[in-house]
Amino acid sequence: MKLIKLSLVAFVLGCCTNALAADNITDAFKNGSVKGQLKVWYWDKDIDNAGNKTGSSIFNTALELGYLTDSYYNFKFGATFQANATPFASDDAKSMYVNEEYASGSVLSEAFIDYTANGFDIKAGRQYIVSPLINGNFARINRESFEGVSLMNKSFKDTDLFAHFIQKFQGRTSNVSGDGIGDAPKFRKKVVLGGAGSYGYEFDGAYAFGFKNRSIDNLQITGQYLNIQDLGNNSSSPTASDDLSIYYSELNYSIPVGDYKFGIDLRYRKSQTGEKLDSLNWEGDISEIRLSASGFAGFGFDVAYSTVSDSDRAILGMGLGALTYTFPLIRGPYVYASQAGTDSYSYTLKYNFAKAGVQGLTGQLKYVTADRDDDYGNKADYKGYGGALLYKIPQLKNVTANLVYFSLDEKIADNRTDELWLKLNYSF
DSSP states (O other): OOOHHHHHHHHHHHOOOOHSSTHHHHHHHHHHHEEEEEEEEEEEEEETTTTEEEEEEEEEEEEEEEEEEOBBBBBEEEHHHHHHHOOTTTTHHHHHHTTTEEEEEEEEEEEEEEETTTTOOOOOOOEEBBBSSBBBBOOOOOOOOEEHHHEEEEEEEEEEEEEEEEEEEEHHHHHGGGSSSSSSOOOOSOOOOEEOOOOEEOOOOEEEEEEEEOOOEEEEEEEEEEEEEEEEESSSSOOEEEEEEEEEEEEEEEETTTTTEEEEEEEEEEEEGGGGGGGGGOOEEEEEEEEEEEEEEEEEEEEEEEEESSSSOOOEEEEOOOOOOOOOSSSGGGGGGTTHHHTEEEEEEEEEGGTOOOTTTTEEEEEEEEEEOOOTTTTEEEEEEEEEEEOOTTTSSSSEEEEEEEEEEETTEEEEEEEEEEEEEEEE
């Protein structure tokens, strides 16, 4: 596998060297494009743990700036810079958001060479990745990123083939990889896993391959396999090292009926470890189903259910972008949905306010429940509710406002969390 990865990198670098030797490479840079986003975010959280109340808020100002050259002999170079500041953060806020938003400084999150031709695309370097099992979380102020090689092939009719080879990972804050407190994240040979806590695990490379097929009308079939090599030694506690594998399959079927659209989604995921990691109990599987409908005078709704094996929890992916159908609006699926012996339910009502004459405004209400009862006697109940509004302000071009509120009761030690997010973004 290491030979394959080195060969791919050598191919890209070798081709790039030939292209860069041409005199008019300057035009590719002159004709490049710049895009970015200015972010002003405010978060507030209150926790009531059996009468012991704590709470704090944090204010973030951030810049994400990206540049992509024009194509030259099918090659492009891209880079994305992230910078964040947390003015006025109190000691309580620094402690509460140390793994999510408390990260002052900057990081070069993308720096890649991309080659595209005849339905084939290869990208080498630092890059954002969105796939079922390798996926960065973009809901926090710093986007997660990966360093390695990605391949995509769209030359087959109705089928996309893709693969990834990962060497390093950049988390949301410095603390998740053990690089101190309050600093911008760095690329490390440590990775955060969906369903395994907030802190990074050391690893020695990872590879994944998968496909998407749309050969049957209204049906998409997705499959992916991920292997993370020599995973272990968590940032917060030492562990043994061994491989982690995750298997993923999904069916998405839509049924258009006039102006209405109905859908059914099925998903199955299983994680498996080498014997040196047996004590972590990560060899679980999760099955999910979601029914949806839209087109009802601006209204849409979905109902979802997921269940995890009773003996082991399921690890959902590499990075914190892997989701389940039953995730709450805040905290993601890792609060409960991937725990062993957990049955989760989600009910969502959506509305497009354009039907009421308010252009650019959409909203949703969500209610979730979960019940845990695993083979080891762990029991818990969860109930949560909340809503979200997203407004693409017509009077302010490229400005969006996102308001999210969610309340979650965890009936373990009678723990309740109320959280509010306000995100203002200007894209250019």
